Amino acid sequence: MFQKRIELLQLFGFRVYVDVSWLIIAALVTWSLASGVFPQSYPELRPLTYWIMGLIGALMLFLSIVVHExxxxLVARRSGLPMKSITLFLFGGVAEMEAQPKSxxxxxxxxxxxxxxxxLLGGLFLALSAWGLAQSWPTPLRGILSYLGVINLVxxxxxxxxxxxxxxxxxxxSLLWHWKHDLLAATQIAARVGRVFGWLLVAIGALNIFRGGLVGGLWLILIGLFLRSIAQRAYQEMRLRFALRDEALQRFIDDDAAALSPDLPVDEFVEEYLYRRRGRTFAIVADGKLKGCVGPAQVRRIPKRNWARKTIGQLSRRCPPKRRIGVDESAADAFDKMRRQRLRSLFVVDGERLLGTVRLESLLRFVSAKLDLESPAGDEGSRSPGP
Ligand SMILES: [Zn+2]
Structure with a gap:
């Protein structure tokens, strides 16, 4: 879901990313503040002032979402969940899906x-704006403060x-989980409620459009559809993880991903592997040990005329830890790792020894077959998960 993201800043050891969709939203927010919200509430100001207020309002809204995330x-990290990055998505709170809570x-x-x-932020901004009114602060400042108060509560x-x-x-x-002691069932119910809410918003939006509120109606429909799809997706991922939870990684290892020798000339590598095999990053192995990784990015760095004279050993870079997974980890761990790193395959290692590759598609194929076998007769296809 978060394909185009831009790194924004680092705070307390977290990297903060902003999704491209958020930039579009920020522009829309600025525009609707400058041309609608502020002129309606404070009709006596000049157009340029509205735009400046709109811009500051959108920026502060953005900061408010950062505080929320x-x-x-911070709470997640305190309870031992590794969270290294935050991605600001359409409505904030979606970026947290990566963490799997322990209890x-x-x-x-x-x-x-x-x-x-x-x-708390909303209360703070509203209090400031009330205080500003008593102190007769300039109208634009009070306008921004009261907008921020309201928007944080919203x-x-x-x-x-x-x-x-x-x-x-x-x-x-979490309440259902506590009560039923079954995370998967709890997720299923919560996701169902999420989907119902999604449809409800779509219905309210459609009603709004019929009654003349086109823009507000479209917003509601958009949010409703979005809620529906993320609820569906979150549940499917949870089911996938459960289906893989007790599976050893060993059974998913593909050893067709040949371990390449460092002496292989680059032109042969391009011809035989990059053009023909699945995957884009290949492992270089000597004496059974993983020596490095090589892919198009390394090949690109040398001119084509030198391809025949160089070997892939000369190009290879260290295989970063994010591309590897220990053989004693579970298939669900591999799935999580691929999702987090946005990779479609990982090298399975035992210490420094390369055992093979695990691919996302093998995991998905397995889960899909497993769920098909488990689904009641006559329920064909409706339970197949994932992409
Ligand atoms: Zn949240």
């Missing part, structure tokens, strides 16, 4: 942290909808 991440309690406190932060309210994987849905799931 940080609250989740209902941990999930609950992680989920409530964001909305609590937003409510943000808290939206995220508290009991629609998984929004924060409210996570709170619901």
């Amino acid at each position: 940080f609250s989740h991440s 209902p309690g941990a999930e609950f406190s992680m989920a409530v942290a964001g909305p609590i932060a937003s409510i 943000l808290a309210g939206f995220n508290l909808l009991p629609a998984f994987p929004l924060d409210g849905g996570r709170i619901l799931r």
Whole structure:
């Protein structure tokens, strides 16, 4: 889902990314503030002032979302969940899906942290704006403050909808999980509620359009469809993870991914491997040990006329840890790792020894077949997961 993202800053050891979709939203927010919200509430100001207010409002909204996400991440890290990055997506709270909480309690406190932060921020901005009114601060400043107060409360309210994987849905799931002792069933129910909420928003949006509110209606429909799809996706990923949880990685190892010798000339590598085999990154192995990785990026660095004279051993770079997985880890770990790193395959190693490759498609094929076998008769196809 988060394919185009830009690194923005690093704070407390977290990398903060912003998704491209967010930039579009930021422009829309600025525009709707400058041309609608502020002129309606403060009709006496000049057009340029509205645009400056709009821009500051959008930037501060963005910072408010960062604070919301940080609250989740700090609590998550305190309960031992590795969270190294935050991606600001359409509505904030979606970036947290990567973390798998260890207990209902941990999930609950992680989920409530964001909305609590937003409510506190909202209260703070509203108090400032009220104080500004008493002190007769300039109108544009008060306008921005009261907008930020309201929008933070709206943000808290939206995220508290009991629609998984929004924060409210996570709170619901943690309660169900606590109560039923079954994470998968809890996720299923929470995701169903999320889908129902999604459809509800679509219906309200459609009603809005019929009654003349085109833009507001379209927004609601968009958010509703988005909620529906992320709820579906979050549940499917959870089911995938459960199906893979007890599977040893060993059974998914493809050893067709030939271990290449460092002496292989680059032109042969391009011809025989890059053009013909699956995958883009290949392992270089000497004495059974993983010596490095090579792919198009390394080949590109040398001119084509030198391809016959160079060997891939001369090009190889160290295989980064993100491309490897230990053979004693589970298939679900491999799935998580590929998802986090956006990779379609990993090298399976035993210490320094290369055992083979595990591919996302093999994992997905396995899960799909497993679920087909488990699904009740007459339910054909409707349970096949993932892409
Ligand atoms: Zn949140």
